Amino acid sequence: MTGPDIDLGGVRLPEPRQLEAYFALTEAVSLLQHHVEQQLRAEGGISTVQFQILMALNGVEQLTMTQIADGVVYSRSGLTYQAAQLEKAGLVTRRPSPDDERATLVAITDRGRATVGKVLPGHIEVTRRLLYEAVSADDLDRLGDTMARVRDHIREEPPRSAAPRRKPSSKR
Amino acid sequence: MTGPDIDLGGVRLPEPRQLEAYFALTEAVSLLQHHVEQQLRAEGGISTVQFQILMALNGVEQLTMTQIADGVVYSRSGLTYQAAQLEKAGLVTRRPSPDDERATLVAITDRGRATVGKVLPGHIEVTRRLLYEAVSADDLDRLGDTMARVRDHIREEPPRSAAPRRKPSSKR
DNA sequence: CACAGATGCTTCGAACTCGAAGCACAATCT
DNA sequence: AGATTGTGCTTCGAGTTCGAAGCATCTGTG
Numbered sequence: 001m002t003g004p005d006i007d008l009g010g011v012r013l014p015e016p017r018q019l020e021a022y023f024a025l026t027e028a029v030s031l032l033q034h035h036v037e038q039q040l041r042a043e044g045g046i047s048t049v050q051f052q053i054l055m056a057l058n059g060v061e062q063l064t065m066t067q068i069a070d071g072v073v074y075s076r077s078g079l080t081y082q083a084a085q086l087e088k089a090g091l092v093t094r095r096p097s098p099d100d101e102r103a104t105l106v107a108i109t110d111r112g113r114a115t116v117g118k119v120l121p122g123h124i125e126v127t128r129r130l131l132y133e134a135v136s137a138d139d140l141d142r143l144g145d146t147m148a149r150v151r152d153h154i155r156e157e158p159p160r161s162a163a164p165r166r167k168p169s170s171k172r
Numbered sequence: 173m174t175g176p177d178i179d180l181g182g183v184r185l186p187e188p189r190q191l192e193a194y195f196a197l198t199e200a201v202s203l204l205q206h207h208v209e210q211q212l213r214a215e216g217g218i219s220t221v222q223f224q225i226l227m228a229l230n231g232v233e234q235l236t237m238t239q240i241a242d243g244v245v246y247s248r249s250g251l252t253y254q255a256a257q258l259e260k261a262g263l264v265t266r267r268p269s270p271d272d273e274r275a276t277l278v279a280i281t282d283r284g285r286a287t288v289g290k291v292l293p294g295h296i297e298v299t300r301r302l303l304y305e306a307v308s309a310d311d312l313d314r315l316g317d318t319m320a321r322v323r324d325h326i327r328e329e330p331p332r333s334a335a336p337r338r339k340p341s342s343k344r
Numbered sequence: 345c346a347c348a349g350a351t352g353c354t355t356c357g358a359a360c361t362c363g364a365a366g367c368a369c370a371a372t373c374t
Numbered sequence: 375a376g377a378t379t380g381t382g383c384t385t386c387g388a389g390t391t392c393g394a395a396g397c398a399t400c401t402g403t404g
Contacts, residue, residue, distance in 0.1 A: 017309075021316030022299055028323035029201040030245035035326070047360085065383060073202035075362050080384055082360090102369050102382045127194055134325035139318050144193030146311050151200035153306035154207070219390085237353060247392050252354055254390090274352040274399045351400070360391070371380070 032130055039126045044119035046091075049074060049082055051123070054091060054116050057108040064103045091115055204302055211298045216291035218263075221246060221254055223295070226263060226288050229280040236275045263287055 033048065040051050049072065056071050057063060069079050083106060086092040091112035097103035108116075132140065205220065212223050221244065228243045229235060241251050255278060258264040263284035269275035280288075304312065 017313060017316060018304055021312050021319065022303060024316055024319040024323050025303075026201060026205070027245065028319045028326065029197065031323060031326040033198065034245055049360090066381090073199065073206060076383070077363075077385080078361055084384095085360095097382095100370075100382080104383065130326050131194060131197075131322060132190055134322045135318050139314070140193050141189055142311070142314055143318050144189060144196050146307050146315050147193065147196035147200045150303060150306045151196050151203060154200065154203040154302050221390095238351090248353070249355080249393075250391055256354095257390095269352095272352080272400070274397095276353065346404090347402100349400105349402085351398100353397090353399105355396070356394085358392090361389085363388100364386085366385070367383090369381085369383105371378100373378070374376090 032127070035126055035130055036123065039122045040119055043122045044115050046115065046119065047082075049078070050086055050091075051116075051119065053079075053082060053086065054108060054112055057092065057106060058113065058116055062105045062107040064097065064105060066103070068106060086112070204299075207298055207302055208295065211294050212291055215294045216287050218287065218291065219254075221250075222258055222263075223288075223291065225251075225254060225258065226280060226284055229264065229278060230285065230288055234277045234279040236269065236277060238275070240278060258284070 037048050040046050040048055044051070046054070052072050053068060056068055065076070065079055065083065068083075069076055072079070074082075083092065083094060083104075087094050091109055093107050093109060094104050097105050135143065209220050212218050212220055216223070218226070224244050225240060228240055237248070237251055237255065240255075241248055244251070246254075255264065255266060255276075259266050263281055265279050265281060266276050269277050307315065
């Protein structure tokens, strides 16, 4: 996996190709997300996070806050805030779990489902126009495979809250 | 999340493969950016945006706010805020352009360069561990090509909400 | 030159975000 | 059981973000 890197002043820099891939990746996704945000706000009055929460709830009966947070890359407190917003807008309901008094069960309402239905076409249209249109079906497949692998790889990362191994490891 | 033939509000969704690619893409990048954010904050006390701004300024002598904004996906007002933060921290300088009194010229300071140098190794390490490690050099090349194409494609998009090319109605 | 519109940036208000701290309930230990 | 530790979520404060509106300057046209 580790290609031949350039050693420069003790810092191993990745090859230009690697950097290029990384920058293109983050920039393209930023641009994509920006357009998506606009569309969701304009057509449904919701944010991307809210849309993601609604999508997570759409197929299932209900989820706890923790279960939602596991699916969405988001802070717990931020999720609390957004869940409150969604409840205020009548798109979800919240109630304490009967099994565990600490847990909050969140469920999507008919109105929430309606909002998803109203916003989804435009969302798909945007992604189609910006993403699918730019790459071949074949490349898109490969892209999906690669990013799924990256996603799983990062998910498997150990929590780095207490392991700052700060060692240049004198291998010179 | 649901079956193969998803129909919400009479909308036909793209192929599952396409959706999978899109979701994997956004999720993986979100996870990656989260880790990057942590590293930059911990080792250099700066945010991702600030890092991007510094990186944009690193090679050149100076840039206007607009030029920076063109490179970073970010709102103008947000850029003003962050530039003020960076100036307060002594990492950049700001001064009005001699050519155009409206324009603000931003330049990185030695201290700014030092911060970049301090933070870059860790940044590279994180991307290596999370991204490069998960995919083969070959796939990474392909990924870079694809995302560069997507980026350019989106950049070419007509600014649908930014440029009011049609406002002939009433006089004011 | 006058002046209307464009351009570059900042200010403003409101909304959003995060981590730390807090609260209440649950599980585990002795 | 009582005490201790863990878990699920919310609250809180500080900082960040955006778009709209505002200000100053520039440019094009007559």
